[in-house]
Amino acid sequence: xxxxxxxxxxxxxxxxxxxxxxxxxxxxxxxxxxxxxxxxxxxxxxxxxxxxxxxxxxxxxxxxxxxxxxxxxxxxxxxxxxxxxxxxxxxxxxxxxxxxxxxxxxxxxxxx
Amino acid sequence: xxxxxxxxxxxxxxxxxxxxxxxxxxxxxxxxxxxxxxxxxxxxxxxxxxxxxxxxxxxxxxxxxxxxxxxxxxxxxxxxxxxxxxxxxxxxxxxxxxxxxxxxxxxxxxxxxxxxxxxxxxxxxxxxxxxxxxxxxxxxxxxxxxxxxxxxxxxxxxxxxxxxxxxxxxxxxxxxxxxxxxxxxxxxxxxxxxxxxxxxxxxxxxxxxxxxxxxxxxxxxxxxxxxxxxxxxxxxxxxxxxxxxxxxxxxxxxxxxxxxxxxxxxxxxxxxxxxxxxxxxxxxxxxxxxxxxxxxxxxxxxxxxxxxxxxxxxxxxxxxxxxxxxxxxxxxxxxxxxxxxxxxxxxxxxxxxxxxxxxxxxxxxxxxxxxxxxxxxxxxxxxxxxxxxxxxxxxxxxxxxxxxxxxxxxxxxxxxxxxxxxxxxxxxxxxxxxxxxxxxxxxxxxxxxxxxxxxxxxxxxxxxxxxxxxxxxxxxxxxxxxxxxxxxxxxxxxxxxxxxxxxxxxxxxxxxxxxxxxxxxxxxxxxxxxxxxxxxxxxxxxxxxxxxxxxxxxxxxxxxxxxxxxxxxxxxxxxxxxxxxxxxxxxxxxxxxxxxxxxxxxxxxxxxxxxxxxxxxxxxxxxxxxxxxxxxxxxxxxxxxxxxxxxxxxxxxxxxxxxxxxxxxxxxxxxxxxxxxxxxxxxxxxxxxxxxxxxxxxxxxxxxxxxxxxxxxxxxxxxxxxxxxxxxxxxxxxxxxxxxxxxxxxxxxxxxxxxxxxxxxxxxxxxxxxxxxxxxxxxxxxxxxxxxxxxxxxxxxxxxxxxxxxxxxxxxxxxxxxxxxxxxxxxxxxxxxxxxxxxxxxxxxxxxxxxxxx
Numbered sequence: 029x030x031x032x033x034x035x036x037x038x039x040x041x042x043x044x045x046x047x048x049x050x051x052x053x054x055x056x057x058x059x060x061x062x063x064x065x066x067x068x069x070x071x072x073x074x075x076x077x078x079x080x081x082x083x084x085x086x087x088x089x090x091x092x093x094x095x096x097x098x099x100x101x102x103x104x105x106x107x108x109x110x111x112x113x114x115x116x117x118x119x120x121x122x123x124x125x126x127x128x129x130x131x132x133x134x135x136x137x138x139x140x
Numbered sequence: 141x142x143x144x145x146x147x148x149x150x151x152x153x154x155x156x157x158x159x160x161x162x163x164x165x166x167x168x169x170x171x172x173x174x175x176x177x178x179x180x181x182x183x184x185x186x187x188x189x190x191x192x193x194x195x196x197x198x199x200x201x202x203x204x205x206x207x208x209x210x211x212x213x214x215x216x217x218x219x220x221x222x223x224x225x226x227x228x229x230x231x232x233x234x235x236x237x238x239x240x241x242x243x244x245x246x247x248x249x250x251x252x253x254x255x256x257x258x259x260x261x262x263x264x265x266x267x268x269x270x271x272x273x274x275x276x277x278x279x280x281x282x283x284x285x286x287x288x289x290x291x292x293x294x295x296x297x298x299x300x301x302x303x304x305x306x307x308x309x310x311x312x313x314x315x316x317x318x319x320x321x322x323x324x325x326x327x328x329x330x331x332x333x334x335x336x337x338x339x340x341x342x343x344x345x346x347x348x349x350x351x352x353x354x355x356x357x358x359x360x361x362x363x364x365x366x367x368x369x370x371x372x373x374x375x376x377x378x379x380x381x382x383x384x385x386x387x388x389x390x391x392x393x394x395x396x397x398x399x400x401x402x403x404x405x406x407x408x409x410x411x412x413x414x415x416x417x418x419x420x421x422x423x424x425x426x427x428x429x430x431x432x433x434x435x436x437x438x439x440x441x442x443x444x445x446x447x448x449x450x451x452x453x454x455x456x457x458x459x460x461x462x463x464x465x466x467x468x469x470x471x472x473x474x475x476x477x478x479x480x481x482x483x484x485x486x487x488x489x490x491x492x493x494x495x496x497x498x499x500x501x502x503x504x505x506x507x508x509x510x511x512x513x514x515x516x517x518x519x520x521x522x523x524x525x526x527x528x529x530x531x532x533x534x535x536x537x538x539x540x541x542x543x544x545x546x547x548x549x550x551x552x553x554x555x556x557x558x559x560x561x562x563x564x565x566x567x568x569x570x571x572x573x574x575x576x577x578x579x580x581x582x583x584x585x586x587x588x589x590x591x592x593x594x595x596x597x598x599x600x601x602x603x604x605x606x607x608x609x610x611x612x613x614x615x616x617x618x619x620x621x622x623x624x625x626x627x628x629x630x631x632x633x634x635x636x637x638x639x640x641x642x643x644x645x646x647x648x649x650x651x652x653x654x655x656x657x658x659x660x661x662x663x664x665x666x667x668x669x670x671x672x673x674x675x676x677x678x679x680x681x682x683x684x685x686x687x688x689x690x691x692x693x694x695x696x697x698x699x700x701x702x703x704x705x706x707x708x709x710x711x712x713x714x715x716x717x718x719x720x721x722x723x724x725x726x727x728x729x730x731x732x733x734x735x736x737x738x739x740x741x742x743x744x745x746x747x748x749x750x751x752x753x754x755x756x757x758x759x760x761x762x763x764x765x766x767x768x769x770x771x772x773x774x775x776x777x778x779x780x781x782x783x784x785x786x787x788x789x790x791x792x793x794x795x796x797x798x799x800x801x802x803x804x805x806x807x808x809x810x811x812x813x814x815x816x817x818x819x820x821x822x823x824x825x826x827x828x829x830x831x832x833x834x835x836x837x838x839x840x841x842x843x844x845x846x847x848x849x850x851x852x853x854x855x856x857x858x859x860x861x862x863x864x865x866x867x868x869x870x871x872x873x874x875x876x877x878x879x880x881x882x883x884x885x886x887x888x889x890x891x892x893x894x895x896x897x898x899x900x901x902x903x904x905x906x907x908x909x910x911x912x913x914x915x916x917x918x919x920x921x922x923x924x925x926x927x928x929x930x931x932x933x934x935x936x937x938x939x940x941x942x943x944x945x946x947x948x949x950x951x952x953x954x955x956x957x958x959x960x961x962x963x964x965x966x967x968x969x970x971x972x973x974x975x976x977x978x979x980x981x982x983x984x985x986x987x988x989x990x991x992x993x994x
Contacts, residue, residue, distance in 0.1 A: 038717060039669050060713040072723045074600075074730075079723060081716045112929045113673065114855075 029124040029140070030098050034089045035063065036109040036117040041087045047108035048091070051100055055140070057090040063115075084115065092124055092140055157181065157247065161215055165392070171385045172212075179204075179213040183281050186221075186240065190282040193239035199229030200236060201283035201291075206252075209277030214387055216397035219244065220252045220274060224287055227257050250397060258291040265299060269310055272299055276348050300352050305453050307352045311345055312446065329577045329706070331435060333387050334399040338435030340387070342442040343380055353449055367448060368441070369515070376441050379434035386431065389413075401431065403574060420625040428570035432579050436568060440552055447507040465497050475506035484512060488519045489530060491559075495550055496533040499540035505549055513553045520558035531643040534559070538612040544589040547616065551581060562635050565623040577706035580622050587615040590700035604692040610649050611693045613640070614656035615700055621657075633658035656693055659685075663698040667717040672724060676961075681721075682728040691729060695722045747771045753779035758786065768843045772950065776839055777851075788813055789847055797878050799871045803862045807836050807853045814878060816848040819942035821951065822935055823877040824850060826884040829932035830891060831870050832857045840951035852953075857931060884935070892932055910987045912980055914973050920949060920965040921974040923983075927991035929960045937962060940990040944983055945969030 036044060041058065048056065062083035072079045093101055102119055109117055129139040160181055164174055183204075190202050206220040207213065223240065225233055237255060244251045256264065265272045275295050280288040300307070322328075322336045334340045350356040356365055359380075363373040389412055390398060393405050401409065410427035417423045462472040468483045468490060469476065476498050484490045491513060498505055505513075524530055537546050550556035557563040566580035578586055591612060595602050605611055617639060621632025636657045640650045670677055685691045698718060702710040751766055757779060758764065764786050774782065788798055798813040810833075812824055821840065828835060833854040841849045856865065876882040908927040925937055934953065941948060941964065950965035967973065974980050 037671070039671050042669065060711070062713060072727075074723055074726055079719060081719060083716065085713045085716045111671065111673075 029127060029137070030093055030095055031122045031124045032089075032091045032093060032098065032101055032105070033120040033122065034091075034105045034109065034117060035061065035086050035119075036089065036105070037111070037115060038085055038087045040109045040111070040117075041089075044089065044105055044108040047104045048101065051097075051104055053091060053093065053097075053101060053104075055091070059088050059090075061086050061088045086117065092127060094137055094140065157249075170388060171381055174388055175212045175214055175384065178215065179208060179211040182208070182213060182219060185243075187282040189240050189243065190236075193236055198284045199226040199232070199287070200224065201285075201288040202240065202281040203288060203291075204277075204279045204281050205271075206274040206277055209274065209279040211279070212384075214397075215391040216250070216394075217391075218250045218252045218397070222253070222261075222278075223255045224261070224283075224291060225255065225257060226284075226287055258287070258294060261291055262294055262298060265295065269314065272310075273348060275299075276351060304353045308349060308446075308449055308453055311349050312450075315342075315345060315446070329574070330400055330402050331431065332400045333383055333390065336435065338437070338439035338442075339399075340383060342438050343383075346442045346445050349446070349449055353453065362445075367445065369511075371515075372441055375437050379437040382430065382434045383438070385413075406572065421623065422572055424572045425570050428572065429568045429579070432568040432570060444507045444511065451507075465501065466493065469494060469497050471497075471501060471503055472506070474503055476501065476503055476509060477506045478509045478512055481508075481512045484516050485519065488521070488524045489527070491516075491520060491524070491555060492530045492533045495537055495546050495555070498549060499537040499542070499546045502542060504545075505553075510549070510553050513555055517554050517558045520555070525559060525561075526642050528644050530559075534643065535609045535613075538609045538616075542592065543612055544585060544592055547588055548585055551585060560639055562617075562620050562639060566620060569623050571622075575706050575709050578704070580619050583704050584616055584619055586704035587618065587697075587700045588612060590703045591615050591696060594696050594700060598696065601692050601696060604689050605696070606689055607649060607652065610645075610652050611656070611696065613643075614653055614660070614693070614697055617653070618657050618660045618697065618701060629658055629661055652690065652693070655690060656697055659694060660697055660701060663694055663718060663721060664702060664714070667714070667721040672717070672720050678724050678728055682725050685725060685729070688726060688729045691722070691725055744771075747774050750774045750779055750782070754782050754786075757783045762786075768845055768847075770841070770844075770950075773841045773843075773849070776841070785813070785849055789843075792847065797875055799874055801867055804853075807855050808833075808862060808865075810852045810854055812848070812850045812852070812874070814848055816842050816846045816947075817878075818945070818947065819939070820848055820878065821850070821948050822938035822942045823882075823884065824852070824874065825934040825938050826888060826932075827870060827874045827877050827882075828852070828854060829935050830873065830884070830887055831866070832859075832931070834929075834931065835934050835953050838951060838953035840948065840953075842949045885939075888932055888935065908988055908991045910984045910991075912974060912984060914975060917965060920967060923964045923966055923987070925960070925962045925964075925987060925991060927960055933960060933991060934962065936990040936993065937987060940986050941966065944986065946974075946983075947971075 034044070038060075045056070048054075063086045064083050089105075091101060098121060102121070105119055126135060127137075127139040128135050132139075161174075161178065164177055169177060186202060190200075201224040203209075203222040203224050204211075204220065205222055207217055208220050213219070221240075221244075223233075223237060233255065241251065241253060254264075261275075265275060278288075278292065278295075318335055318341060319337060322332055328336065332339060346362075347358070350362055350367070354365060354367075356362055356367075359368070359373060359377060362368045363370065368376065386401070386409070387399060389409060390401060390405065393408055393412070394402075406428060407424045410422075410424040413427055413430075415423035415426045418426075462470045462477075464470045465476070468479050468487075470479055471477070476494060478484060478490060478494060494505060494509060494513065497503075537543060540546065547556065550559070551563075551567075557567055563581065566584065569580040570576075571580065576583065595608075602608070614636070617632065617636040619628060619632060620635050620639075621628035621630070624631060633654045637650055637654050640653045645653065666681065672678070685694065695718070699710070699715070702714065751774065754766075769782075777785070791798060792813065792815065796814060798811070800811040802809050810828075814820065825835065834857050836853040836855055838850065838852040843849065859865070873882055877884055909925075911924045913922045913924070923941075927933065938948065946966045946968055948964050948966050952963040953960070968979075974983065
């Protein structure tokens with residue numbers, strides 16, 4: 029089992045969710061996150077006032093999948109989240125040792 | 141059913157308590173009757189235990205306190221019990237305590253117990269406010285009457301007589317503590333039936349205070365004493381009864397002592413109270429509306445009561461120190477009074493005048509004046525609602541320093557809904573989701589409070605707003621279309637327009653109000669769901685919103701609306717997205733502020749100014765002919781850069797190609813200067829692709845003498861290391877390519893082969909678009925190419941153009957979202973526009989093919 033973490037542009041969330049649903053991935057955890065990276069925040073001057081946002085709003089998706097699905101999921105996210113421009117995001121794949129469903133105590137694949 | 145026939149009193153012992161309660165439920169005993177029966181049941185049991193185990197009953201008294209003392213015992217309430225004893229009988233105490241408490245504990249009942257002598261009680265009461273208050277409800281269950289009487293006598297002498305002011309002060313402190321802990325509002329998402337504003341605590345506080353201060357023991361005597369009107373009393377009793385039923389059911393549904401109406405219980409409760417889902421409103425929303433409505437009644441009634449008591453004890457209601465504000469209205473001890481209640485009956489204009497004075501002076505209305513308003517709402521008629529004078533006052537209130545406070549008084553007295561009947565539907569209207577913390581009416585007021593705050597926080601943006609009254613009005617009305625099903629923004633806009641017409645707004649004000657209400661969700665939806673780098677989309681937004689003032693108003697309304705919805709809706713993250721969207725549209729609108737004519741004029745002035753500047757920067761003996769340069773070219777660069785171009789161009793006499801590169805803040809900048817020749821651009825773009833450089837933007841110009849001046853912004857597709865890029869090799873290849881000594885085609889196909897393993901031809905072709913326009917420019921045909929971005933695409937486009945013998949005189953390369961949008965100003969090989977339809981079509985197909993190749 030793997031955990032796939034994807035950091036994407038907020039407006040791409042619906043597209044990516046839909047694409048993932050399309051390949052049978054229904055469960056995921058989504059959070060609003062702040063990016064402080066190469067793509068810096070911005071400073072804008074409008075009518076004499078300075079507006080500074082020192083982070084870039086991003087969405088983080090976390091999905092636990094069976095190892096056999098990893099490539100599919102990565103490719104689906106990559107395609108759906110791609111705009112070809114800077115700041116499209118990143119995808120991380122992490123090993124998962126165990127999954128336990130709290131309600132039933134099921135383990136492993138059953139619990140995904 | 142056999143069970144139903146059994147008298148619950150027949151169950152023996154406490155273990156039967158649950159069965160007894162179930163039996164009551166089945167007999168459909170609820171509300172006060174149930175809590176009373178439950179209390180009786182416990183009484184009965186305790187009296188039995190006491191009788192069996194108290195050998196010297198004159199030395200002991202079993203006392204119920206708090207809710208149990210009032211004979212209001214909810215299914216899982218604590219049983220507040222006190223064993224009062226005469227110190228002379230201390231020896232027998234242990235066995236009695238065991239006999240009373242052990243069975244209670246054994247059955248798992250929550251028992252709050254204390255064992256005290258009357259003197260200990262008095263000492264403890266000094267320390268503990270809650271005990272002092274719970275003693276007000278003390279009730280003898282069993283045991284010595286004289287002992288109990290001794291305690292109550294002592295208590296009365298020490299804590300009631302002559303302590304009215306202290307009692308009230310303590311009560312008010314506790315009230316404000318609760319307000320801080322549970323919120324000032326009755327309409328939080330999950331109201332606490334006991335502690336929230338408008339809950340049981342408020343009811344009890346009022347009754348306790350009436351008891352201590354006026355010696356009034358129940359609600360009926362409050363009415364007789366003139367503290368409540370008949371109408372207030374019956375509303376209050378109805379609310380109280382409703383809350384009792386809710387609390388009973390809530391204990392039952394939760395299976396524990398729980399007085400908070402949690403979100404997950406609300407649907408089940410609604411069903412239990414007999415509500416059904418309807419098309420426009422869920423059962424649970426009906427139910428919660430009732431709950432909020434009743435809690436609101438309790439809250440308003442008790443507020444008015446406490447103001448009254450404070451005034452009576454302060455004994456400071458003398459007309460002395462009164463100051464007349466206008467005929468019939470005066471301010472006395474910091475509160476606005478209507479001098480005579482009859483005034484409002486004869487002259488309904490007084491309604492709005494009172495609120496106007498409250499806004500103007502920043503002082504609240506006196507509670508009696510508020511009661512007068514509420515009692516006379518039937519006088520608010522169509523005539524008053526369409527009165528221009530009244531509307532003028534209302535608008536003045538909206539732009540006063542604290543519109544929120546005054547509008548809240550309007551809502552609480554019922555005047556707001558009387559004056560704007562459209563408001564009735566959203567009063568106490570709950571929205572059953574986890575985002576909306578407030579009922580709709582409170583949310584609307586909260587929006588006003590947030591707009592008020594934004595005036596301080598965003599002075600610059602507010603400065604753009606020329607009609608703040610319309611913004612506040614939009615805040616007040618933006619959700620007025622709720623409660624009728626879907627499409628509340630559109631419906632609300634229509635309603636707001638009607639309201640605005642009644643208020644006598646000018647046509648342009650009506651337009652603004654309609655726009656703000658109709659579009660109040662637009663920015664927040666867009667900020668989250670659209671690519672904020674999509675220039676074309678932003679342009680459309682700018683065109684739709686069309687005025688910087690409307691945009692500023694909409695932005696402020698959007699923030700206020702989100703903040704007023706609940707803590708989960710607004711955060712820094714969303715704020716950042718919304719700010720980005722706002723600024724992008726604002727900057728576009730600022731640019732478009734100028735009319736087309738003004739733009740043309742300013743362009744002409746700009747060209748003149750630049751020519752002067754450039755002349756000033758050039759050496760005095762320079763003979764450059766400015767006719768070489770198009771206006772477009774001159775406006776595209778700062779004067780210093782043009783001077784640089786001119787001086788570099790002199791080197792072209794000895795050098796065929798000039799190539800420079802530099803690192804700028806966001807990208808790498810490449811500059812190429814050479815004599816123009818067919819296919820030049822294709823060769824440059826080809827070399828860039830060979831070196832993995834993406835073209836972000838390009839400014840391509842040809843001077844009238846045939847000098848090509850190309851400035852290209854690029855980024856590397858593989859590395860961010862500017863110094864690591866092999867610029868030397870690139871310059872060499874550029875020279876070779878321009879001299880037609882480099883096999884660009886085959887090198888590129890070899891390089892890009894690995895990237896082209898996915899045939900996407902059809903999909904690509906669908907996304908691509910080529911437009912050839914002969915109207916846009918007087919001199920040139922303008923070719924626009926839209927397609928998916930990929931490495932080498934510009935080479936393919938420009939190569940195709942060159943194959944058709946087309947010369948590119950100017951180009952604008954740019955990307956929108958994941959699309960490239962390239963604009964070429966071209967002429968055919970004879971130096972004419974591309975007019976022939978057949979050739980036009982052929983060229984179009986050729987370009988489409990070029991961009992669709994993957």
